Amino acid sequence: MKPKGITPAPQDAAARKAVTPVICYPVESLPRPDLAAYRAVRDDLELVDRVMVPARDAACWPVPAGHFCRILCSEGSQVGDLNLFNAHDFNERLYTGKTRALNGTHVGLGDQLFSNMPYLRPIATITHDTLDWYGFDEFGGSVHDVIGTRCDPYTHNLLSNGGQYHYCCHSNLTRAFAKHTGKALAEASVHIHDVLNVFMCTGFTRDSGQYFMKASPVRPGDYLEFFAEIDLLGCMSACPGGDCSSEHSSDTAACYPLEVEVYKPVRQPRAWTSPALNGYDGTHGL
Template identity: 25%
Template sequence: MSSFNLVESPLEPAQAIYDHVLPAGEGWLHPVKAGQTLRIIDLEGNQAVDTLFYSASDFTERYSATETLKAGAIYLTAGSRLMSSRGREMLTITADTCGRHDTLGGACSAESNAVRYALNKQPMHSCRDTFLKCLWQYDGGLTKRDLTANINFFMNVPVTSEGGLEFADGVSAPGKYVEMKAAMDVLCLISNCPQLNNPCNAYNPTPVRLLIWN
């Protein structure tokens, strides 16, 4: 499946049953039921939205980057299926006005901040910190061992001809969105990335908007 498969959504925000603006650096842990549609809107452009999904009935079944790559391509876009660690479809991207989302770059952490940028960047807020805070606040038995390779919606991480990764300028813009329909009851975990050290978000983390429809 090629990237940049742009598809508009017919859904109207006024008809959503849930509407929330998530500031940069904040986390979100929320259920999405089978048949419901989740939209993530990049309000100001080029914001990275680190995302994981868990089966609501069994947290040991969760989003799998490996199974998702097997079912599609390196970059996610409209039509991409998000697969579980048991090879089952969790969600399908039904609309996408950005057209390209990363599956390989992972979440920033204290360790990656130090390795990629500088030792003095290690204490900076990271997506892994946000993920862990959400799991700690959630009384559901999830722990840091449940953090796996995540999706980075709106993030541009090209794969080089040598097989390496580059963290490049974003390809999104204000108001671009990605929308996905759940094939099973899932728990969605988001870190709206606070990263200040790479160009994916133009060194300026910004809020995103989250909507859910029945």
């Protein structure tokens, strides 16, 4: 338990707390995707790849620029931890921190996923989400978060007083990435980054601000779909927590595989071009 505060509240505490918040990143000037243009080409798609992500394991797959990728719940309620890389430069990858700052704690229809600095550009656009009806519940929970980091064997080791568990999402992603790229495990592990928690229902407790999870509302037939703005390599773990209703890193939770489908549109969205690298000059004031 966190210790209670020990500093007496000042006389003007209520006034300090009542200060109106200011949005950190006003996005009115941020170029927004033409969602109607993306959705206009969704009805005429050719399936070009299908990948099964085994329960308690992970898999990688390519998504060429201009293609759609769907992550499907196929057999039972299951959460997926997703990494995205520039297929030609693994140093450019999904940056959940800036994605969160620009979109919010959870992402959905019309939101864009951004890569890390110095690249910092949209690498994927969410074009369909069958769970968009969920919104935020009474606990402050919602789906598809970019706040959790991924279950990992290092945190498990800390919390279990030395336990060794090899099927956390970090390890699953590491094995899959190493297998796909031919990299050694130690090198592959460094590339694994904070995830988009697909289908996971999460939030922060209002009293302590702790990250919480609850049973995912996903059901067979639900899917999250994104459009690849650049050539991508996807890597996803079917979390050993299953629907994350009880715990991470579990050998007993009911777990199911997830399916991934990649579609090529017959025509590209109107006026679409792959985003350029970030235009900052990199001089940092020198």
